[in-house]
Each structure stands twice: as structure tokens, then as C-alpha cells.
Amino acid sequence: MSPRSVLFALLLIAACRAPSQAAAVPSVPAPRGPEVWVDRSRPESGDGSRERPFRTLAEGLAVRPAPTVHVAPGLYAGPFLLPANTRLVGAGESTVLYVEGLESVLRMEAGAALERLTIQGGGWGVETEGALTLEDVAFSGERAGAIHMVGGRLLAKRIQLEASVSETVGLSLERQATADVKESTFSGPWRRGVQVQGGAEAVLEGVRFEGAVIALDQEGGRVRLRRVVVEEGRGPGLLSRDGVLELDEVQVLGHEYGLASYGAKLEVRGFTSVGAERAGLGLTRSTGRLVDVQVRESGSFGALQLVDSDLELRDFRVDNVDAYGVVATQGLLRASHGSITRLRSKEGFTGDGLHLRGVTADIEGVEVRQAAGAGLLAAQGAEVTLRDVTLVGCQQAGLSVESLARVKAVGLEVRDTKGAALAVLRDGDVWVDVLTASGLADGLVWAECEGQTRVHLQRLxxxxxRGLEASCVEQGP
Incomplete structure (x- = not known):
């Protein structure tokens, strides 16, 4: 074989063995369907053009591939089934799709979009298992609810959902449904404004709830609320059970509770509750972090009611509340940089700023002022550490400890109390280093020296x- 033949054979073998690279294919968007027009005010149906529109919406929806249907003002009786990728564009609130019975007004396959129209009546306004886009759409008069998502993704902007009857749901998300709702309003007596179940997820931003019994009812899943306002309802404003809930700049005005949870994971950055009938926050077996929390004018269950939870509370303010500022039972609590002021006691035996029972608590940089009860009460085996805590103007005592509770404090200040600075009942254990006190009506220490009661003070x-002579009181150097 000649050298030229050998060289040619080698080049041919190399070309066959070299990896081939497919030529780049430019991305081409899916073609948009045709545009058709519908106007029920026309005396007869045309060809669907702008000049000669169809008279019925059913004619427009029958066009293939799925069209963009421009719907003129008027009343269009359903129910309707929207093919995948259909886009309905109305002329505003005067374009009304409705059903008089209990069928859903709109059922749809994957990939539908609705813009600038109103959906009225029916059982559900919209039901879908696929993607749905809503913009400037209004819902009213539904008997079951406005939007029912069983899977799929909802993108909604500037929608208005108005409940005409109670026991209805504004937005229901099930299974793996996800929703992103912005700049929207839920008004009227919705039993649940937004209901999230299973593995569903929702993000609400710039949303307002007015009059819903429960604005958010979450059972599992993940929800994030940002710049949300909830007002004028009867039940918990926000309710989370076994889900992940993130709050960022959220306000709840009124309601039974501002936020209630059971078994939830919480991440709060800016939450305000005003005028809650029971408590601003009622959290049970929940975990997480609460930052920048404000509670004002809450009712008989206190500002923050924490049961068997593991929580970090930071930068909080409580003012003008009944019964308790922070009441924690069992679990773990880390509270720092907070103020609790103006605590009332309608029953006459409450009014504590911090009421701690059976909990392990670490409190730092907290001030309690004008408490009808004690500034801080520890009881039932609570283990409490205090650092730089100030208790001013408390009616019963500054610090009250009883029933096997143990308190260790470094930097405790008590002023202007009508009781003693320290009230230690049977089996209470108190150790304080650097105790500053003045304006005490009943002395520095009032101790019931029975059982395991012990008080150790140093650097007074x-x-x-007064009270230092008690048998269970010890003074360090």
C-alpha cells in the first residue's frame, strides 16, 4: 500500500472514531394560536374576526390550535371547558362568565390564561390540575370557592376574590400545587381565604384579606407571606399545622389569634398583631425564629402564648395587653432585646410580664414595665437564665419564683415595685449576681423559707x- 493510501486510511479511521458534535439548533418559541373575537351583543355570529366576531364563547373555544379569545363586555353563560393553552382576554369587569347552578364556571387543561374579566357564581369559579395565569380577574358569588388547584402552578396578579356566602374558600391548593399571588384582595366572609394542603406551596406578596374567618389555613406544605395585611375576621388570622411558614412584614388586625400554629416550622421577620381577642401569637409544639414581633391590645390569653415549643424570640415589643406578656409552658425559649409594657389583669390574678412554667428559658436584654402582676414569674420546675433584665413598676413583685423553679440572673434591676424585688416561695431557687434595686414597697426579699427554698445574692x-435576714437567704462577697 502506498504511503498516501496509508495516510488516507488513518485519517478515515480517526474521523470515524472522533466524537461528533451536533450542530446548534436555535430555540424557537412555540407558535401562538390564532386570535379570535367574541361579542354576544351581535345579532348573528360571524367568522371570529375583529370585524365579524363570533356571538358565543363556545365558538371561540372550538378553534384549533388553542386561540387567544378576545371577549367583549356582556354576560356569557357557562360552564366552559378551556383547551390547553387557551387565553381569554376580556374588556374588564364588564366581561362576565357565569353559571347559575353548582357546576364550575371554568374547567381547564394545562396552560390556560385569563385576563381582565369577571367570573361569577357556580360551585367553583375555576378548577384545574394544570398551569393557570390570572391577571386583573375578579371572582364573586361562588358556592364552594373561587379557585381550586389540584396540582399545577398558579401565577396571579391583581385578582379580586369576593365571598358572597360563608363556608367558602378563596384559593384552595392541594397535592403538589404551587401558587404565586401578588397585589390581590380577598374580601368577604371566606371560611378560608387561602387553604394549603399536603405538599402544596404558596407565595403571597402585597395581598390583603378583609373579613375572612381564617385568612390562611395551612396543613403541611410551605407558605411565604410578604407585605400581607389581614383584618376584620373571627378565627385565627393565620393558622399553620405541620407546615413551614415564613412571614415578612405581615400585619393581623383583630381576629381570635394573630398567628396560631401546631407543629409548624416558623421563620418570622416582621409581624404585628393588634387587638387579638385571645393572643397575638398562640404557638404549640412549634419551632423556629421570631424577629421583630409586635403585639398590642391582645386579650385574655396574653400577647405571646408558647406551649411545648422551641423558639428564638428577638427584637420584640408588647404593649397594653391583658393577662400576660409572654407565657411559655414546657419547651425551650430564647428571648432577647425586647420590651413588655402596660400589662392589665381583668381576672385580678394575672398580669405577669414573663410567665414561665416548666420551660427552659434564656432571657437577655428584656425590660418589663407597669405589670399588674410580677415582672417575671418562674414556676413548676422552670430553668431560667437572666442577663441584663430590668423590671420596673410591677405591682406584685419584680421577680417571683416558686415550685422547684430555678433562676440564675446576672445584672438584674428592679425599681418601683409595690411588692418586693424578689418574692421566693416554697421550693424556689434564686441566684443573682449584681442586683440593683430601689423604690421597693415590701423590701428587697420576701422569702418563704420552707422545703428547698434558697436565695443567693452577691454584689448588691x-x-x-429588708428580707436579707431570712434563714434561706445567703449573701456572697
């Missing part, structure tokens, strides 16, 4: 020495 900064 006070002229009031």
Missing part, C-alpha cells in the same frame, strides 16, 4: 436590706 446595689 441597693440601700434596702
Amino acid at each position: 446595689r441597693t440601700e434596702d436590706r
Whole structure:
């Protein structure tokens, strides 16, 4: 074989063995369907053009591939089934799709979009298992609810959902449905404004709820609320059970609770509750972090009611509330940089700023003022650590400890109390380093020296020495 033949054979073998690279194919968007027009005011149906529109919506929806249907003002009786990728564009609130019975007004396959129209009546306004886009769409008069998503993704902007009857749901998300709702309003007596179940997820931003019994009812799944306002309802404003809930700049005005949870994971950055009938926050077996929390004018269950939870509370403010500022039972609590002021006691035996029972608590940089009860009460085996805590103007005592509770404090200040700075009942255990006290009606220490009661004080900064002679009180150097 000649050298030229050998070289040619080698080049041919190399070309066969070299990996081939497919030529780049430019991305081409899916073709949009035709545009058709519908106007029920026309005396007869045309060809669907702008000049000669169809008279019925059914004619427009029958066009293939799925069209963009421009719907003129008027009343269009359903129910309707929208093919996949259909786009309905109305002329505003005067374009009304409705059903008089209990069928859903719109059922749709994957990939539908609705713009600038109103959906009225029916059982559900819209039901779908696929993707849905809503913009400037209004819902009213539904008997079951406005939007029912069983899977699929909802993108909604500037929608208005108005409940005409109770026991209805504004937006229901099930299974793996997801929703992103912005700049929208839920008004009227919705039993649940937004209901999230199973593995569903929702993000609400710039949304307002007015009059819903429960604005958010979450059972599992993940929900994020940002710049949301909830007002004028009867049940918990926000209710989360076994789900992940993130709050960012959320306000709840009124309601039974501002936020209630059971078994939830919470991440809160800016939450305000005003005028809750029971408590601003009622959290049970929940975990997470609460930052920048404000509670004002809450009712008989206190501002924050924490049961068997593991929570970090930071930068919080409680003002003008009944019964308790923060009441924690069992679990773990880390509270820092907060203020609790103006605590009332309608029953006459409450009014504590911090009411801790059976909980392990670490409190730092917290101030309690004008409490009808004690500034801080620890009881039933609570283990409490205090650092730089100030208790001012408390009616019963500054710090009250009883029933096997143990309190260790470094940097405790008590002023202007009508009771003692420290009230230690049977089996209470208190250790304080750097105690500053003044304006004490009943002295520095009132101790019930029975059982395991023990008080150890060192570095006292006070002229009031009353109570130091008790048998269970010890003074360090």
C-alpha cells in the first residue's frame, strides 16, 4: 500500500472514531394560536374576526390550535371547558362568565390564561390540575370557592376574590400545587381565604384579606407571606399545622389569634398583631425564629402564648395587653432585646410580664414595665437564665419564683415595685449576681423559707436590706 493510501486510511479511521458534535439548533418559541373575537351583543355570529366576531364563547373555544379569545363586555353563560393553552382576554369587569347552578364556571387543561374579566357564581369559579395565569380577574358569588388547584402552578396578579356566602374558600391548593399571588384582595366572609394542603406551596406578596374567618389555613406544605395585611375576621388570622411558614412584614388586625400554629416550622421577620381577642401569637409544639414581633391590645390569653415549643424570640415589643406578656409552658425559649409594657389583669390574678412554667428559658436584654402582676414569674420546675433584665413598676413583685423553679440572673434591676424585688416561695431557687434595686414597697426579699427554698445574692446595689435576714437567704462577697 502506498504511503498516501496509508495516510488516507488513518485519517478515515480517526474521523470515524472522533466524537461528533451536533450542530446548534436555535430555540424557537412555540407558535401562538390564532386570535379570535367574541361579542354576544351581535345579532348573528360571524367568522371570529375583529370585524365579524363570533356571538358565543363556545365558538371561540372550538378553534384549533388553542386561540387567544378576545371577549367583549356582556354576560356569557357557562360552564366552559378551556383547551390547553387557551387565553381569554376580556374588556374588564364588564366581561362576565357565569353559571347559575353548582357546576364550575371554568374547567381547564394545562396552560390556560385569563385576563381582565369577571367570573361569577357556580360551585367553583375555576378548577384545574394544570398551569393557570390570572391577571386583573375578579371572582364573586361562588358556592364552594373561587379557585381550586389540584396540582399545577398558579401565577396571579391583581385578582379580586369576593365571598358572597360563608363556608367558602378563596384559593384552595392541594397535592403538589404551587401558587404565586401578588397585589390581590380577598374580601368577604371566606371560611378560608387561602387553604394549603399536603405538599402544596404558596407565595403571597402585597395581598390583603378583609373579613375572612381564617385568612390562611395551612396543613403541611410551605407558605411565604410578604407585605400581607389581614383584618376584620373571627378565627385565627393565620393558622399553620405541620407546615413551614415564613412571614415578612405581615400585619393581623383583630381576629381570635394573630398567628396560631401546631407543629409548624416558623421563620418570622416582621409581624404585628393588634387587638387579638385571645393572643397575638398562640404557638404549640412549634419551632423556629421570631424577629421583630409586635403585639398590642391582645386579650385574655396574653400577647405571646408558647406551649411545648422551641423558639428564638428577638427584637420584640408588647404593649397594653391583658393577662400576660409572654407565657411559655414546657419547651425551650430564647428571648432577647425586647420590651413588655402596660400589662392589665381583668381576672385580678394575672398580669405577669414573663410567665414561665416548666420551660427552659434564656432571657437577655428584656425590660418589663407597669405589670399588674410580677415582672417575671418562674414556676413548676422552670430553668431560667437572666442577663441584663430590668423590671420596673410591677405591682406584685419584680421577680417571683416558686415550685422547684430555678433562676440564675446576672445584672438584674428592679425599681418601683409595690411588692418586693424578689418574692421566693416554697421550693424556689434564686441566684443573682449584681442586683440593683430601689423604690421597693415590701423590701428587697420576701422569702418563704420552707422545703428547698434558697436565695443567693452577691454584689448588691441597693440601700434596702429588708428580707436579707431570712434563714434561706445567703449573701456572697
